[in-house]
């Protein structure tokens with residue numbers, strides 16, 4: 001930093017992360033602050049990232065985006081959850097649906113009543129108590145329903161990430177963000193502090209700044225190559241190290257959910273958009289060649305492929321420090337976990353909002369920077385644990401990749417969660433952990449992780465009352481879903497909505 005006040009932000013990189021950062025700063029930074037974004041068309045963006053989680057409403061809402069315009073501009077569709085096909089074993093499927101499952105009684109969450117009912121042989125599969133899953137599986141969608149049985153029906157979106165970045169670019173440029181096209185050739189640092197002083201572009205232009213946001217993707221040009229923040233490699237927990245993506249023409253059902261299908265040495269995603277379906281394989285190169293992955297991907301599409309799949313290499317893990325000195329890393333520059341639960345765009349947004357919550361006016365306070373990095377560490381490791389659960393609790397015996405991940409050593413934090421669940425059906429959610437008890441509950445049950453016990457308070461309900469609780473919930477949800485329009489009709493109607501005032 002050349003001075004004690006931050007008046008010049010420089011964002012390196014213009015993928016989803018870069019333009020989300022630009023839009024947020026354009027909206028919230030002090031008037032008079034300059035925001036410059038540098039990106040290189042020659043490098044391009046990673047070009048994937050199409051499924052989100054409901055928290056994205058907070059980001060879009062904070063920017064003041066019009067929802068119908070956003071869905072129209074990004075060719076989006078709605079998402080009520082993720083289907084996991086074949087993850088426990090071939091031919092079985094379950095859903096991690098957003099929102100509640102069933103109704104608890106008093107202080108006790110529903111999972112304990114369901115576990116007791118399961119012991120009595122009167123529990124039905126979780127779908128019968130989940131509004132989101134019932135709607136998703138019958139291809140229906142509704143927005144803004146508020147009834148006593150289902151006070152919420154949270155949803156997220158599938159969208160074209162390239163179009164989202166372009167949309168945010170228009171938003172940002174209209175609010176004064178200056179975009180510079182060019183290749184960053186050098187990151188200049190102050191000799192005394194090592195903080196970043198300027199970016200030099202090929203061709204000689206020099207862009208000085210007070211605070212820099214590294215959105216340069218996997219290469220981490222500022223945070224790693226210049227500042228050497230370090231990297232925590234999590235390959236031992238999440239061994240997939242390659243992805244291959246290919247869109248295809250629309251075909252099959254226009255599902256209001258993402259599908260993740262387990263394959264021989266990884267899994268395949270399916271994300272329906274208005275104009276195409278996004279597909280991809282995530283796999284372990286130690287167990288599957290690129291050619292085999294491409295063949296598997298191409299032979300499991302619902303429509304004609306719209307291009308050739310190309311491998312993307314990655315190492316799962318995160319930077320040790322996301323914020324160092326006057327540089328914050330966002331997106332792939334901060335780290336990467338496979339898109340099994342659609343968390344990457346969320347991690348960009350949550351880092352932006354955490355940063356804005358302590359927006360430095362001048363030289364960043366080292367204690368605040370440490371706090372920020374601790375929070376990031378907590379957030380990332382707990383998401384990692386949730387992803388690992390999907391792998392470790394598989395019963396796909398005899399398949400080398402699945403055998404390996406079933407027997408791998410687990411992080412202590414995940415071991416503790418598994419132990420709690422197995423012993424008493426208790427799900428310990430730490431403060432501000434992203435995934436809720438209901439999310440963990442669905443994956444535990446879906447993956448066949450058995451709970452030996454449940455909270456004895458669930459026994460205070462007479463068996464008949466328990467039956468009524470379950471049947472009443474199921475009946476009300478089924479009736480409610482019947483009223484909902486089909487997802488396709490809902491989208492077509494929704495994008496015609498006039499702009500909000």
Ligand code: FAD
Nearest residue numbers: 013014015016017045046049051184217331332339344345
């Ligand atoms: P990039 O898109 O790689 O952008 C990097 C930018 O930096 C580009 O503009 C590039 O031009 C610029 N740049 C780099 N070097 C230089 C240089 N020297 N000079 C100038 N400019 C430079 N996320 C989800 O939330 N949901 C998903 O479903 C999902 N699916 C994914 C599937 C895969 C296979 C992968 C790999 C990721 C997925 N993600 C998903 C993550 C998501 O794609 C990323 O989080 C998101 O796109 C952000 O990428 P980025 O902006 O950090 O990086």
